[in-house]
Amino acid sequence: MGTAPRPLIGVTADTAMDGPHRVHQAGEKYLASVITAANAIPVIIPSLNLPGRDVLSQIDGLLVTGGYSNIEPWRYGANSTGDDCRDARRDETTLSLIPDAVALGVPLLGICRGLQEMNVAYGGTLHQRLHDVSSFMEHREDNTAPLDVQYGLAHAITIDPGGILATIAGTDAQMVNTVHRQGIDRLGAGLRVEARAPDGLIEAISVTGSEQFTLGVQWHPEYRVTDNAFSMLIYQAFANACRLRQKQRWQ
Numbered sequence: 663m664g665t666a667p668r669p670l671i672g673v674t675a676d677t678a679m680d681g682p683h684r685v686h687q688a689g690e691k692y693l694a695s696v697i698t699a700a701n702a703i704p705v706i707i708p709s710l711n712l713p714g715r716d717v718l719s720q721i722d723g724l725l726v727t728g729g730y731s732n733i734e735p736w737r738y739g740a741n742s743t744g745d746d747c748r749d750a751r752r753d754e755t756t757l758s759l760i761p762d763a764v765a766l767g768v769p770l771l772g773i774c775r776g777l778q779e780m781n782v783a784y785g786g787t788l789h790q791r792l793h794d795v796s797s798f799m800e801h802r803e804d805n806t807a808p809l810d811v812q813y814g815l816a817h818a819i820t821i822d823p824g825g826i827l828a829t830i831a832g833t834d835a836q837m838v839n840t841v842h843r844q845g846i847d848r849l850g851a852g853l854r855v856e857a858r859a860p861d862g863l864i865e866a867i868s869v870t871g872s873e874q875f876t877l878g879v880q881w882h883p884e885y886r887v888t889d890n891a892f893s894m895l896i897y898q899a900f901a902n903a904c905r906l907r908q909k910q911r912w913q
Contacts, residue, residue, distance in 0.1 A: 669702040669722035669904040674759070674776070675709050676729045677751045686710070692727045692773070695884035699897035702904060707759070709751040714762040722911060723769040723904035726756055726776030728882060732844055733757075733778060738787040746790075746843075757783045767910075769875040769903035771896070774842055777867060777878030784850025784869070792845050792863070799861045803841040813885040816840040819857040819865045826868050826877055827856040830899045836892045838865070838881035845880060875903035 673693060675686040686708040696704040704725070707717055718724070731749035735742050737757065756776075760783040763770045772780045778788055792798045803812040815837040821828050828834070836857075846864040849855065856866035856877065869876040877900070883893035 667908075669700070669901070669908045670705050670720070671696045671700060671702045671723040671725055671904060672707045672717065672721040673704045673725045674727050674752065674756050675706050676727075676731060677709050677749055688727060691884050692725060695887045695897065696725060699884075699887040699894055700901035700904065702901060707755070709749070709755040711751075711754050711758075714759045715766065718759070718763055718766050718768050721768065722908040723771070723900060724759065724763045725900075726760065726770065726772040726779055726878075727884075728774030728776060728841075731775070732790070733775070733782055733788065735788075735790060738782045738785075740787065740790065743790045743794075753779075764869050764872050764874075764876055767874045767907065769900055769907055770877070771875070771900045772878035773884060774880060774882060777880050778844060778846065780867060780869075780878040781846050781850045781853065784853050786846060786850030786853065787848040788844050789847045790844055792843060797861060798845075798863055799859070801840045801842050801845065801859075801863070810886075812841060813839045813882055817859055819859055819881075821857045821866075822855055825854060825856045826875070826899075827866050827879075827896075830895050831892060838879075838883075838892075839885065840880075841882055842880060874907065875900055 673688045688706045693704045696702050731747040734748050756779045818835050821834050852870050853867045854870050856868050859865050865880045867878045883896050887893045
């Protein structure tokens with residue numbers, strides 16, 4: 663018998679303008695992490711508002727990536743507090759894909775913006791400018807520093823007992839990087855807190871009652887994923903769920 667085919671993992675796309683033309687793209691670090699850490703094949707899902715269930719029926723997992731844009735504030739009932747970059751087409755796609763993936767039992771891993779999208783998809787709200795809230799530490803990266811410094815381990819997280827992340831980590835604390843300007847304010851309905859930063863900011867969430875792997879993290883485990891044992895454990899747990907989904911999909 664031949665080797666089983668690798669699972670297909672859908673990767674969400676940002677949109678941007680290339681001259682007069684709109685492009686749909688995903689960062690190489692996300693695509694490479696699917697290949698190297700999950701031993702799967704990444705498939706970019708364009709932000710063209712395709713019927714979510716049609717897309718999800720053909721993949722074995724969904725990676726909702728980070729990005730330079732922020733979710734449009736009106737989507738969680740807020741007014742804009744800045745002139746940050748937005749990506750309305752991505753919002754339209756991901757905010758419907760996420761609950762559909764959970765409903766259909768498609769394993770889901772949300773990273774940074776992906777965690778925030780999970781929260782908004784379930785009715786939660788966001789802090790638009792964490793650095794303007796005095797109770798929070800500095801979560802932004804230093805854009806003048808080399809990437810390895812920007813994505814270096816920056817603070818500890820406390821992992822809540824009894825959750826998916828506690829099972830993965832096997833410990834109650836881990837060190838993570840911090841490369842974000844926004845974060846969860848009010849937690850969405852049906853979501854569970856999986857970890858917090860020292861300042862109390864929610865750093866990881868899951869969907870209560872989900873029958874498949876469904877995890878969102880505020881940090882970036884995809885960056886040099888094979889060099890970090892905790893990041894690899896997250897990706898391997900995601901990959902195991904994707905392989906199970908693949909078997910079920912082909913039965």
